[in-house]
Amino acid sequence: MQKLFSMFPAGAPGTGLLFLRLAMGLQMLVYSGCCEASRMPGWLATVMLVWTGLICLAVVTPALAVLWILFACVLMFMGNLALIPAATSILSALALALLGPGAYSVDARLFGRRVIVLPDGLYSE
Numbered sequence: 001m002q003k004l005f006s007m008f009p010a011g012a013p014g015t016g017l018l019f020l021r022l023a024m025g026l027q028m029l030v031y032s033g034c035c036e037a038s039r040m041p042g043w044l045a046t047v048m049l050v051w052t053g054l055i056c057l058a059v060v061t062p063a064l065a066v067l068w069i070l071f072a073c074v075l076m077f078m079g080n081l082a083l084i085p086a087a088t089s090i091l092s093a094l095a096l097a098l099l100g101p102g103a104y105s106v107d108a109r110l111f112g113r114r115v116i117v118l119p120d121g122l123y124s125e
Contacts, residue, residue, distance in 0.1 A: 010103035017102030025056040027089045058105030060103050065097035
């Protein structure tokens, strides 16, 4: 999993990634129909709510963002999502998939940088 992320930036870049995740979560809520009358089946709305929570907390972020890109494309081609909102959602998810979750995420806690300490005598010169 570590290979999916180049690093977990903190500070302003990490905060920006947190805001990007929250914006993606809001887009997912709106497009899933949770904020308006939905034609979506109940089980799919529940899956979308769980998916939104995971993306906001940043659990396996790149994989969930790529799945969202595919889902938004399906919604767009089925005619349930207009071109401009779909493009905005797809570009946001693509940015999130490429940049990773940031330091303020569950992924950073699970897969963050590690310090490897070698025992003495193992590395003799």
